[in-house]
Amino acid sequence: MTTAFDKDLELIFQKLTSDRQVKQALDFFKQDAPNTIAQQKELVVIEAPTFQEKQRSLHYAQMLKAAGLQDVTIDEKFNVYGKIYGSGKTGKSVLLEGHLDTVFSFGTVTDVIEKDGKLYAPGICDDTRALAANLSVIRALVNSGLRPHHDIMIAGTAAEEGLGAMSGMKYLVNNKAEEILAAISIDGPSNDVMYFNATGMINYDVTYTGPGGHAYLAFGTPSAVQAMGRAIAALSDMQVPETPKTTFTVSLANGGQAIHGIAQSANFKINMRSDSAEVLAQMEQQALAIFQQGADAENARWQKPGAVKVTFSKIMDVPAGSQSENCRMVQAAKLATLACGITPQPRLGGCTNSNMPIAVGIPAVTLGRGGAEYGTHTVDEWFDPAGVYVCEQKSLLLLLALAGLTDVTAAPQL
Structure with missing residues (x-):
C-alpha cells in the first residue's frame, strides 16, 4: 500500500478527527448500530430482483425521508436519491450510494434467521447492508448538526447486478455529471477492502442457425453446433495480456434438437473483461471476427457456402477505466x-x-460494507455485524473530507 499522502489531505483528516462534533458523530454509529441492523432486516425481505426494484425503491424513499434527507426523488429507473444541502450553496455534490437490487428472484427471501450472532438471508449483505449503512450516515449528519460546504447526495441505485450492468448508476451519473464532484459506492466485503479501478465487461449472445437434417441421410450438411464448436475453440486460443488483467470465458452453450439430428441451431454466451478500455475493445473486435469464422469454417468444410449463418448481439457493456493509486481520491x-x-x-x-463515474472522469471509490459475510449471491448468504459501524465511520469522514466541513476544513481539489 502507498503510504505517502499529500500534506493538505493529511491535514484535513487531522482537523476532522480532532473536531468535537465529528467525534460525536463517529461515536453515534456505535449507538445507532441496532437501528441500522433492524433496517437491514426490514429491507432484505422487500425483494428487489434486477429491473424489479420498484417496491424497495418506494420503501427506501420513505426511509431516506425519515432519516432527514431532503428533496427525495425517484427517477424513471427507480433510482432514489436526496440531499443534505451544503452551506456553500455551490450546486455541487459528493455522492454516497448503495444498490437496491439483488440477484435473487421473487419468492427467495421470506424472513431473516438469526443464529450465533449472524443474520441469514439471501441478499442480506449484497447490497442491502449498504442501504442500511447509508441511512445511519444521514442520521449522524442530521443529528450532529455537521454542515458540509458542498451538498451531499445519498442514493439507492437500481440495476447493478447481472444484465442490469450498473445501468441505474449510469443513468444517475450521466444526468448529474455536471453536479457530482466525487462518488463513493458501498459494496463488497469487509472494512478494509477498497476498489479504485474499473474493470470493463462485455457480454455477447451468439447464435448459429442452419438447415439441419437427419444425422445419416443428410450427412454433409453443415451443423450449427459444429460451427459453434469451431468458434469456441478459436476463442479459447485468444491471447490476452496479464497486465492489465484481461479475461474471457464462454460461459453458457447449448444447441441441437435431437441426438440423431444435424443441429439446426446453437447458442453460446461469452464474457470478456479487462482493466483497460483499449485492450477490451481490441479483444471485442477479435471475438467478433471469430464468431463469423466459426460459420465460415463449418460451411467450407462441407462446401456449402452460407448454409450456417451467425447472428450476435451485445447484451452487456460496462466501461473500463483507471485511476492511479496515488490520485487524491484514493489517498482520501x-x-x-x-x-x-x-x-x-x-x-x-x-x-x-x-x-x-470513473468512465466519465469523476473520481470514485468503492468501500466495503463492513462486518463479516459469507455466501454472497447464494441462498446460504449470512452477515455478521460485529464491528460493522466502521463502514459508516469511513463514509462520514470521506464525505466530509471531500465536501468540506463548514468552519473546519475546505473541500480539496481532486
Whole structure:
C-alpha cells in the first residue's frame, strides 16, 4: 500500500478527527448500530430482483425521508436519491450510494434467521447492508448538526447486478455529471477492502442457425453446433495480456434438437473483461471476427457456402477505466480508512458501480460494507455485524473530507 499522502489531505483528516462534533458523530454509529441492523432486516425481505426494484425503491424513499434527507426523488429507473444541502450553496455534490437490487428472484427471501450472532438471508449483505449503512450516515449528519460546504447526495441505485450492468448508476451519473464532484459506492466485503479501478465487461449472445437434417441421410450438411464448436475453440486460443488483467470465458452453450439430428441451431454466451478500455475493445473486435469464422469454417468444410449463418448481439457493456493509486481520491479513501484504525487493502481491479463515474472522469471509490459475510449471491448468504459501524465511520469522514466541513476544513481539489 502507498503510504505517502499529500500534506493538505493529511491535514484535513487531522482537523476532522480532532473536531468535537465529528467525534460525536463517529461515536453515534456505535449507538445507532441496532437501528441500522433492524433496517437491514426490514429491507432484505422487500425483494428487489434486477429491473424489479420498484417496491424497495418506494420503501427506501420513505426511509431516506425519515432519516432527514431532503428533496427525495425517484427517477424513471427507480433510482432514489436526496440531499443534505451544503452551506456553500455551490450546486455541487459528493455522492454516497448503495444498490437496491439483488440477484435473487421473487419468492427467495421470506424472513431473516438469526443464529450465533449472524443474520441469514439471501441478499442480506449484497447490497442491502449498504442501504442500511447509508441511512445511519444521514442520521449522524442530521443529528450532529455537521454542515458540509458542498451538498451531499445519498442514493439507492437500481440495476447493478447481472444484465442490469450498473445501468441505474449510469443513468444517475450521466444526468448529474455536471453536479457530482466525487462518488463513493458501498459494496463488497469487509472494512478494509477498497476498489479504485474499473474493470470493463462485455457480454455477447451468439447464435448459429442452419438447415439441419437427419444425422445419416443428410450427412454433409453443415451443423450449427459444429460451427459453434469451431468458434469456441478459436476463442479459447485468444491471447490476452496479464497486465492489465484481461479475461474471457464462454460461459453458457447449448444447441441441437435431437441426438440423431444435424443441429439446426446453437447458442453460446461469452464474457470478456479487462482493466483497460483499449485492450477490451481490441479483444471485442477479435471475438467478433471469430464468431463469423466459426460459420465460415463449418460451411467450407462441407462446401456449402452460407448454409450456417451467425447472428450476435451485445447484451452487456460496462466501461473500463483507471485511476492511479496515488490520485487524491484514493489517498482520501485510504486516510479515511486509516483514521478508523483499519489498514486499507486496495484492489487493482473491480467491477462495481464506481465504473460509471470513473468512465466519465469523476473520481470514485468503492468501500466495503463492513462486518463479516459469507455466501454472497447464494441462498446460504449470512452477515455478521460485529464491528460493522466502521463502514459508516469511513463514509462520514470521506464525505466530509471531500465536501468540506463548514468552519473546519475546505473541500480539496481532486
